[in-house]
Amino acid sequence: MKENIKSVVVLTAICLVVAVLLAYTNSITAPIIAENQAAAANESLTIVMPDATGFEDLTPSLTLPETVTGVYKETSGLGFVMLVNATSDYSGGNPMTFTVAIDATGTISAVELTGYYDSKDFGPDYPQSYVGQNSTLADITLVAGCTYSSVAFKDSITSAFNVLIENNLVAEAQKSEEQLISEALPLALSGCVNATNIPIADPIEGFSDPITQAYKAKNNCGYIYVMNGGSYGSVIVGINAFGVGRVYSLDGSDITADCAGLIETAAAANPVIATANLEANTATVAACFEEGAVVTPVENLGGFEDVTAAFTVTVGEETQYAVITQPLGYGDEAMKMLTIFNANGEIVVYKTLTELILHGEYYSAHELTDEGAYRAQFVGLSESTYSDDMTLVAGATMTANAVASNFNSAFEAFNLIKEVVG
């Protein structure tokens, strides 16, 4: 019994002594550890703002978009450091992470990539092209060959700026008219816009007031005009391949209803594309049918995607609908495809009129996909049974996107034709 008590006393005493010793050591080391940790946490911030004296963490007090994970205010008023990430389709859900320093005047003073997983690298120089930019990001170009990453990167930077602007931490920079126009251009005619949101169109000559700029889509889906819209200032007018138009103001709103006159002027400025290519397209469609089928062009069809011609075909009692699209594929080259629907909206024919680049977009040794089988899988589908996932071909993303674009435009066109023709 006595021995038991002694055991308990000794063990308790040792525990107490050790606990006191630990508490004492902790009281010495805890502040140093806390200081180290704060310094380590700030290290990533001071990389982009070397003159910083300290940072105040604003993150908890702000509502942040998914792409912004941290906002820190430099305590002496130099500006802000933001932790930003961007996910692109290519990186498979692994975000790029980077740290951006934005000075008090709203100009990017440094960008540092902290994590990068994308297989298609836009290189270390690209982020540096953002240094010196304000919230308009006016001089930023996207990188061909890794469009997804650079688009994601740019969008993330924009969202970082928006956080500061919305919380009145920096003033929004005014965009020049030129930048506003180039940003609004893709709105009017979405059919000729590539993956980096740039319209693929050639400037054309021979226009007069109120038209100030004119472009013809390389894939023949229509024209884009910049026009003097009176009280709206400059406006963007898109005219599709059938001569139907719509109008956007520079702030991105659809003002078609107010601008019928402008559309009329724009539509008259150049020949209607579907009409100009009528003969060749009719022959293409007719070739898919037996003799005796009546191929009638559809006129004044709406929609601003990549549809360049549409026909109704009467075979005996039955009416079918043919849509020719010219989606942008690999290298922003226009492809040409023909989709024919029956009256129920089911695909009966899907033909590619240009070569499908289903292999070798990136890797010349990529396994050849059986193009016939690939095309055949779409026959019999209707809008409700089709999904973009069916178009996917590994290693041929651009082409697959073009095919998906074709079907989406074709379904839209089919619905519009049914409205027009009945």
Add this chain to the structure above:
Amino acid sequence: MKELLIIIMSAVLVDNYVLSKFLGICPFLGVSKKSDQAVGMGVSVIFVMLVATAATWPIQTYLLDPNELGYLQTIVFILVIAALVQFVEIFLKKFIPALHRSLGVYLPLITTNCAVLGVTINNITAEYSFVESMASSLGCGLGFLLAMWLFAGVRNRLEEADAPECFKGIPITLVAASIVSVAFMGFGGIIDKLFA
């Protein structure tokens, strides 16, 4: 549920405590000569890991952290584990003597098995919730059992092997462990693919 499965599977296959994190090497080398002993040891470790995690996680979360006593973690955890093992042994001896007979010999040495202390500390540093901690402990224990059991099979064959004189005994066992470890390296990335 998927998260728990990921935790368990990666603890068993990818971050195997014995073969890739080198925790619990002593029993791995010491008690893996016969497969029944290896399994007995493995089962005991799983059991103790689960009990230890069930005890240490609440202590850390509700006792140490709120009182800023995190620096007592090591000392508290090892004492709790030691006491638990004693308690479990007494309990088994009294109430389930059959189980005590088969597992009893392994219990004392589990006290100082670094895998048990390792898993309890890891659960805290990984900031797992209670359920995740239990899953991680189960996974680590299963991984330990798997490594022990497989290695017992390897050692069985090793008995017959004609190793160079200086390699006889522990050295050749370590070389064999190295090869088993290479096999487990092959699981790298399997979790991402399985649950992608």
Add this chain to the structure above:
Amino acid sequence: MKKCEIFSKGIIKENPVLVLLLGTCPALATTTGVVSALAMGIAATAVLFCSNIVISMLRKAVPDKVRIPCYIVVIAGFVSVVQMLMHAYFPDLYDMLGVYLALIVVNCIILGRAEMFARKNGVIDSALDGLGMGIGFTLALVLMASFREVIGAGTWAGIEIPVIKDYAVSIMTASPGGFLAFGCLVALVAKITSGKAPAKKSFSCEGCPNAAACNKESCETDVKEESK
């Protein structure tokens, strides 16, 4: 036993890692690089040295029944102190060693020396024993880490070695390399000493916390008989 011998035996003749095969977990886990091995060695040596002294001082006060818990408390206390100091003054090393730093608590060498030596010997002898064993442990770790880092990464303590750098066998720094390097070094030591070194069984089972089960399984039959 002469003081000098007490100190030196741990370094070579009874080297805890390579001869006695104690402390295998840190020997495998922290020897991917020379720096972390050295840090681990020094941390363990500090704990071993201090705990040996304290346990030797307490040897008459501590009742036999609760000696193991007492030792564990003392050792865990010193480990925590080392952890905190390292966290404060060498945060990089602290991060590098991670959980293995806390696991010094369950390092067989430390409890083993307490049980084997410190509780039976005077303070000075125990201190020398702890220091010697600690240095032996550190040397073994550094030796193994050098082997692994030079072959596996072509560097030594982060310094690049020309030529080898280009032919690095990275598996040596991965986990299989740990087992392989350890096996080879133990074999090498066995070859050099050609069996003259004391076998683990006749030496340290008493102190090894694994003894209870180990006696029955791995520490050969003669010990089993001995212990009966």
